[in-house]
Amino acid sequence: MALQVPIVNAPMGGVAGGRLAAAVSRAGGLGMIGMGSSATTAKLEDELAHTRGLDRPLGIGLIGWVVDREPALLDAALAARPALLSVSFGDDWSWVARAHDAGATTATQVADLDEARRAADAGVDVLVARGAEGGGHGRPRVGTLPLLAEVVEQMSVPVLAAGGIGSARALSAVLAAGAAGAWVGTALAACEESLLTDPARATMFDAHSADTLTTRAFDVALGYPWPLELPERVLRNTFTDRWRGREDEIDDAARDCLRAAIAADDYAVAPINAGQAVGQVTSTEPAAAVIARLAGTGT
Ligand SMILES: Cc1cc2nc3c(=O)[nH]c(=O)nc-3n(C[C@H](O)[C@H](O)[C@H](O)COP(=O)(O)O)c2cc1C
Known part of the structure:
Protein backbone atom coordinates (compact mmCIF):
# COMPACT_ATOMS: atom_id res chain seq x y z
CA MET A 1 0.00 0.00 0.00
CA ALA A 2 1.95 2.99 -1.26
CA LEU A 3 1.14 6.22 0.57
CA GLN A 4 2.32 9.67 -0.49
CA VAL A 5 2.63 10.69 3.16
CA PRO A 6 3.61 8.24 5.95
CA ILE A 7 0.65 9.14 8.13
CA VAL A 8 -2.28 6.96 9.14
CA ASN A 9 -5.08 8.63 11.03
CA ALA A 10 -5.71 6.67 14.21
CA PRO A 11 -9.15 5.08 14.29
CA MET A 12 -10.90 7.29 16.86
CA GLY A 13 -14.36 6.18 17.93
CA GLY A 14 -16.85 9.06 17.78
CA VAL A 15 -14.21 11.33 16.20
CA ALA A 16 -12.72 9.73 13.09
CA GLY A 17 -15.72 9.08 10.89
CA GLY A 18 -15.92 8.69 7.13
CA ARG A 19 -15.41 12.38 6.35
CA LEU A 20 -12.13 12.60 8.26
CA ALA A 21 -10.90 9.27 6.90
CA ALA A 22 -11.68 10.30 3.33
CA ALA A 23 -9.96 13.67 3.80
CA VAL A 24 -6.80 12.05 5.18
CA SER A 25 -6.69 9.56 2.31
CA ARG A 26 -7.21 12.32 -0.26
CA ALA A 27 -4.35 14.23 1.36
CA GLY A 28 -2.03 11.29 0.67
CA GLY A 29 -2.15 9.50 4.03
CA LEU A 30 -4.29 6.54 5.01
CA GLY A 31 -7.63 7.50 6.49
CA MET A 32 -9.25 5.17 9.00
CA ILE A 33 -12.79 5.07 10.28
CA GLY A 34 -12.72 4.38 14.02
CA MET A 35 -15.40 2.40 15.79
CA GLY A 36 -15.17 2.80 19.57
CA SER A 37 -16.80 1.48 22.74
CA SER A 38 -20.35 2.11 21.50
CA ALA A 39 -19.80 0.88 17.92
CA THR A 40 -22.63 -0.71 15.96
CA THR A 41 -22.82 -1.96 12.40
CA ALA A 42 -25.36 0.78 11.67
CA LYS A 43 -22.87 3.46 12.79
CA LEU A 44 -20.15 1.88 10.66
CA GLU A 45 -22.43 1.82 7.61
CA ASP A 46 -23.33 5.49 8.19
CA GLU A 47 -19.66 6.48 8.27
CA LEU A 48 -18.77 4.33 5.25
CA ALA A 49 -21.44 6.20 3.29
CA HIS A 50 -19.27 9.34 3.58
CA THR A 51 -16.43 7.58 1.76
CA ARG A 52 -18.39 6.54 -1.33
CA GLY A 53 -16.57 7.43 -4.52
CA LEU A 54 -13.20 7.68 -2.75
CA ASP A 55 -10.50 6.39 -5.10
CA ARG A 56 -7.83 6.05 -2.40
CA PRO A 57 -7.12 3.31 0.13
CA LEU A 58 -9.13 3.42 3.33
CA GLY A 59 -8.83 1.65 6.68
CA ILE A 60 -11.20 0.63 9.45
CA GLY A 61 -10.26 0.26 13.12
CA LEU A 62 -12.22 -1.86 15.58
CA ILE A 63 -11.84 -2.74 19.27
CA GLY A 64 -11.36 -6.40 20.19
CA TRP A 65 -13.77 -6.66 23.11
CA VAL A 66 -16.45 -4.77 21.15
CA VAL A 67 -16.12 -7.23 18.25
CA ASP A 68 -16.46 -10.10 20.76
CA ARG A 69 -19.82 -8.61 21.78
CA GLU A 70 -20.93 -7.68 18.26
CA PRO A 71 -19.26 -10.04 15.74
CA ALA A 72 -21.34 -8.56 12.91
CA LEU A 73 -19.09 -5.48 13.13
CA LEU A 74 -16.17 -7.49 11.76
CA ASP A 75 -18.36 -8.87 8.95
CA ALA A 76 -19.47 -5.36 8.02
CA ALA A 77 -15.93 -4.01 8.15
CA LEU A 78 -14.59 -6.78 5.90
CA ALA A 79 -17.50 -6.40 3.48
CA ALA A 80 -16.31 -2.80 2.93
CA ARG A 81 -12.98 -4.19 1.59
CA PRO A 82 -10.68 -1.92 3.63
CA ALA A 83 -7.03 -1.70 2.59
CA LEU A 84 -6.09 -1.85 6.30
CA LEU A 85 -8.05 -3.45 9.11
CA SER A 86 -6.96 -2.91 12.68
CA VAL A 87 -8.39 -4.63 15.72
CA SER A 88 -6.85 -3.48 18.97
CA PHE A 89 -7.29 -4.44 22.62
CA GLY A 90 -8.30 -8.07 22.28
CA ASP A 91 -6.66 -11.46 22.45
CA ASP A 92 -8.73 -13.48 19.99
CA TRP A 93 -6.69 -13.34 16.81
CA SER A 94 -9.13 -15.16 14.50
CA TRP A 95 -9.85 -11.84 12.75
CA VAL A 96 -6.35 -11.81 11.23
CA ALA A 97 -6.94 -14.76 8.88
CA ARG A 98 -10.40 -13.45 7.98
CA ALA A 99 -8.95 -10.05 7.13
CA HIS A 100 -6.22 -11.64 5.01
CA ASP A 101 -8.84 -13.72 3.17
CA ALA A 102 -10.67 -10.46 2.43
CA GLY A 103 -7.49 -8.92 1.03
CA ALA A 104 -6.83 -6.51 3.90
CA THR A 105 -3.48 -5.70 5.48
CA THR A 106 -3.77 -6.09 9.26
CA ALA A 107 -2.58 -3.92 12.13
CA THR A 108 -2.92 -3.78 15.90
CA GLN A 109 -1.71 -1.49 18.67
CA VAL A 110 0.90 -2.85 21.07
CA ALA A 111 2.09 -1.34 24.35
CA ASP A 112 5.16 -3.47 25.06
CA LEU A 113 7.41 -6.07 23.51
CA ASP A 114 5.38 -9.05 24.76
CA GLU A 115 2.29 -7.73 23.03
CA ALA A 116 4.30 -7.06 19.89
CA ARG A 117 5.52 -10.67 19.85
CA ARG A 118 2.02 -12.07 20.37
CA ALA A 119 0.64 -9.94 17.54
CA ALA A 120 3.43 -10.86 15.14
CA ASP A 121 3.05 -14.56 16.04
CA ALA A 122 -0.64 -14.23 15.22
CA GLY A 123 0.29 -13.03 11.73
CA VAL A 124 -0.47 -9.31 12.11
CA ASP A 125 1.26 -7.45 9.24
CA VAL A 126 1.85 -4.03 10.83
CA LEU A 127 2.50 -3.29 14.49
CA VAL A 128 1.51 0.05 15.98
CA ALA A 129 3.91 0.88 18.83
CA ARG A 130 1.53 2.95 20.91
CA GLY A 131 3.29 4.95 23.59
CA ALA A 132 1.85 6.08 26.91
CA GLU A 133 1.59 9.70 25.69
CA GLY A 134 -1.21 8.78 23.30
CA GLY A 135 -4.82 9.89 23.57
CA GLY A 136 -7.74 7.58 24.18
CA HIS A 137 -7.51 4.02 25.46
CA GLY A 138 -4.29 2.07 25.68
CA ARG A 139 -1.97 0.42 28.18
CA PRO A 140 0.18 3.34 29.39
CA ARG A 141 3.31 1.23 29.87
CA VAL A 142 6.19 2.81 27.95
CA GLY A 143 6.78 6.14 26.20
CA THR A 144 6.60 6.24 22.41
CA LEU A 145 10.32 6.50 21.59
CA PRO A 146 11.63 3.73 23.88
CA LEU A 147 8.75 1.46 22.85
CA LEU A 148 9.29 2.17 19.16
CA ALA A 149 13.04 1.56 19.47
CA GLU A 150 12.63 -1.90 20.97
CA VAL A 151 9.76 -3.01 18.76
CA VAL A 152 11.65 -1.92 15.61
CA GLU A 153 14.79 -3.66 16.81
CA GLN A 154 13.17 -6.95 17.83
CA MET A 155 10.45 -7.41 15.23
CA SER A 156 10.73 -7.88 11.50
CA VAL A 157 7.37 -6.43 10.42
CA PRO A 158 6.77 -2.72 9.66
CA VAL A 159 6.10 -0.62 12.74
CA LEU A 160 4.03 2.55 12.98
CA ALA A 161 4.69 4.94 15.87
CA ALA A 162 1.76 6.27 17.88
CA GLY A 163 1.47 8.62 20.82
CA GLY A 164 2.39 12.28 21.02
CA ILE A 165 3.11 12.90 17.34
CA GLY A 166 1.81 16.39 16.60
CA SER A 167 4.47 18.19 14.57
CA ALA A 168 6.72 17.72 11.56
CA ARG A 169 9.69 17.41 13.94
CA ALA A 170 7.97 14.65 15.90
CA LEU A 171 7.16 12.80 12.68
CA SER A 172 10.78 13.13 11.53
CA ALA A 173 11.93 11.81 14.90
CA VAL A 174 9.91 8.61 14.72
CA LEU A 175 10.87 8.02 11.08
CA ALA A 176 14.52 8.47 12.07
CA ALA A 177 13.96 5.97 14.87
CA GLY A 178 12.84 3.35 12.37
CA ALA A 179 9.08 3.77 12.13
CA ALA A 180 7.49 3.10 8.74
CA GLY A 181 5.06 5.91 9.51
CA ALA A 182 2.95 7.51 12.21
CA TRP A 183 -0.50 6.63 13.56
CA VAL A 184 -1.84 10.03 14.52
CA GLY A 185 -4.88 10.64 16.69
CA THR A 186 -4.94 13.81 18.79
CA ALA A 187 -3.36 16.05 16.14
CA LEU A 188 -6.16 15.17 13.70
CA ALA A 189 -9.04 15.01 16.19
CA ALA A 190 -10.06 18.67 15.90
CA CYS A 191 -9.92 18.86 12.10
CA GLU A 192 -12.99 20.35 10.48
CA GLU A 193 -13.95 16.92 9.04
CA SER A 194 -13.95 15.18 12.44
CA LEU A 195 -17.10 14.29 14.37
CA LEU A 196 -16.17 16.47 17.36
CA THR A 197 -18.52 19.28 18.28
CA ALA A 264 -25.10 19.44 26.87
CA ASP A 265 -21.54 19.46 25.44
CA ASP A 266 -20.26 20.56 28.86
CA TYR A 267 -16.61 19.54 28.87
CA ALA A 268 -15.94 20.80 32.36
CA VAL A 269 -17.51 17.40 33.20
CA ALA A 270 -17.81 15.37 29.96
CA PRO A 271 -14.81 13.44 28.58
CA ILE A 272 -12.51 14.46 25.77
CA ASN A 273 -9.99 11.84 24.68
CA ALA A 274 -6.67 13.53 23.98
CA GLY A 275 -2.98 12.76 24.26
CA GLN A 276 -0.05 14.94 25.24
CA ALA A 277 0.21 16.37 21.72
CA VAL A 278 -2.95 18.34 22.51
CA GLY A 279 -0.79 21.37 23.32
CA GLN A 280 -0.02 21.61 19.60
CA VAL A 281 -3.67 21.59 18.57
CA THR A 282 -4.71 25.24 18.44
CA SER A 283 -7.29 25.75 15.69
CA THR A 284 -9.77 24.00 13.42
CA GLU A 285 -8.12 23.19 10.11
CA PRO A 286 -8.91 20.92 7.18
CA ALA A 287 -7.21 17.54 7.56
CA ALA A 288 -5.20 18.26 4.40
CA ALA A 289 -3.57 21.26 6.12
CA VAL A 290 -2.62 19.22 9.19
CA ILE A 291 -1.24 16.41 7.03
CA ALA A 292 0.81 18.90 4.98
CA ARG A 293 2.17 20.52 8.16
CA LEU A 294 3.11 17.17 9.72
CA ALA A 295 4.72 16.06 6.46
CA GLY A 296 6.71 19.27 6.36
CA THR A 297 5.14 20.50 3.14
CA GLY A 298 2.65 22.97 4.63
CA THR A 299 2.83 26.13 6.70
C1 LIG B 1 -10.27 11.04 20.45
C2 LIG B 1 -9.60 9.69 20.40
C3 LIG B 1 -10.37 8.54 20.24
C4 LIG B 1 -9.75 7.30 20.13
N1 LIG B 1 -10.53 6.20 19.89
C5 LIG B 1 -9.92 5.01 19.61
C6 LIG B 1 -10.68 3.90 19.14
O1 LIG B 1 -11.91 3.98 19.01
N2 LIG B 1 -10.04 2.76 18.85
C7 LIG B 1 -8.68 2.65 18.98
O2 LIG B 1 -8.14 1.60 18.67
N3 LIG B 1 -7.93 3.68 19.43
C8 LIG B 1 -8.52 4.85 19.72
N4 LIG B 1 -7.76 5.93 20.13
C9 LIG B 1 -6.31 5.74 20.31
C10 LIG B 1 -5.59 5.93 18.99
O3 LIG B 1 -5.76 4.77 18.19
C11 LIG B 1 -4.07 6.15 19.18
O4 LIG B 1 -3.54 5.16 20.02
C12 LIG B 1 -3.71 7.50 19.76
O5 LIG B 1 -4.55 8.52 19.29
C13 LIG B 1 -2.27 7.85 19.40
O6 LIG B 1 -1.78 8.90 20.15
P1 LIG B 1 -2.03 10.47 19.86
O7 LIG B 1 -3.45 10.71 20.27
O8 LIG B 1 -1.06 11.14 20.74
O9 LIG B 1 -1.80 10.72 18.40
C14 LIG B 1 -8.35 7.18 20.25
C15 LIG B 1 -7.59 8.34 20.44
C16 LIG B 1 -8.20 9.59 20.52
C17 LIG B 1 -7.34 10.82 20.69
Missing part, protein backbone atom coordinates in the same frame (compact mmCIF):
# COMPACT_ATOMS: atom_id res chain seq x y z
CA ASP A 198 -17.30 22.89 18.26
CA PRO A 199 -17.31 23.15 22.09
CA ALA A 200 -15.15 19.99 22.25
CA ARG A 201 -12.72 21.47 19.74
CA ALA A 202 -12.56 24.74 21.68
CA THR A 203 -11.76 22.81 24.87
CA MET A 204 -8.87 21.07 23.10
CA PHE A 205 -7.47 24.40 21.84
CA ASP A 206 -7.31 25.71 25.43
CA ALA A 207 -5.51 22.61 26.72
CA HIS A 208 -1.76 22.25 27.23
CA SER A 209 0.40 19.15 27.00
CA ALA A 210 0.33 18.72 30.81
CA ASP A 211 -3.48 18.85 31.00
CA THR A 212 -4.11 15.16 30.23
CA LEU A 213 -4.25 12.13 32.48
CA THR A 214 -5.22 8.48 32.29
CA THR A 215 -8.37 7.35 34.03
CA ARG A 216 -11.09 4.70 34.15
CA ALA A 217 -13.61 7.03 35.77
CA PHE A 218 -15.65 7.76 32.62
CA ASP A 219 -15.74 4.12 31.52
CA VAL A 220 -16.90 2.96 34.94
CA ALA A 221 -19.55 5.69 35.13
CA LEU A 222 -20.83 4.99 31.61
CA GLY A 223 -20.76 1.20 32.02
CA TYR A 224 -18.17 0.46 29.31
CA PRO A 225 -16.49 -2.86 30.14
CA TRP A 226 -12.92 -1.82 29.30
CA PRO A 227 -10.36 -4.16 30.92
CA LEU A 228 -8.71 -2.75 34.07
CA GLU A 229 -5.32 -2.33 32.41
CA LEU A 230 -6.72 -0.15 29.62
CA PRO A 231 -7.51 3.32 30.96
CA GLU A 232 -8.03 6.23 28.58
CA ARG A 233 -5.99 9.40 28.28
CA VAL A 234 -8.34 12.36 28.50
CA LEU A 235 -8.30 16.05 29.31
CA ARG A 236 -8.37 16.58 33.06
CA ASN A 237 -11.65 18.15 34.24
CA THR A 238 -13.90 18.37 37.30
CA PHE A 239 -15.16 14.80 36.79
CA THR A 240 -11.63 13.34 36.80
CA ASP A 241 -10.66 15.55 39.76
CA ARG A 242 -13.56 14.11 41.74
CA TRP A 243 -13.64 10.45 40.65
CA ARG A 244 -10.25 9.34 39.35
CA GLY A 245 -9.03 6.62 41.71
CA ARG A 246 -12.44 6.53 43.44
CA GLU A 247 -14.30 4.69 40.67
CA ASP A 248 -15.90 2.28 43.20
CA GLU A 249 -17.70 5.23 44.77
CA ILE A 250 -19.29 6.56 41.56
CA ASP A 251 -23.00 6.78 42.32
CA ASP A 252 -26.22 7.37 40.37
CA ALA A 253 -26.04 11.12 40.92
CA ALA A 254 -22.55 11.22 39.38
CA ARG A 255 -23.69 9.06 36.46
CA ASP A 256 -26.71 11.32 35.83
CA CYS A 257 -24.55 14.42 36.02
CA LEU A 258 -22.07 12.94 33.54
CA ARG A 259 -24.78 11.92 31.07
CA ALA A 260 -26.35 15.37 31.28
CA ALA A 261 -22.97 17.01 30.67
CA ILE A 262 -22.35 14.83 27.62
CA ALA A 263 -25.78 15.74 26.23
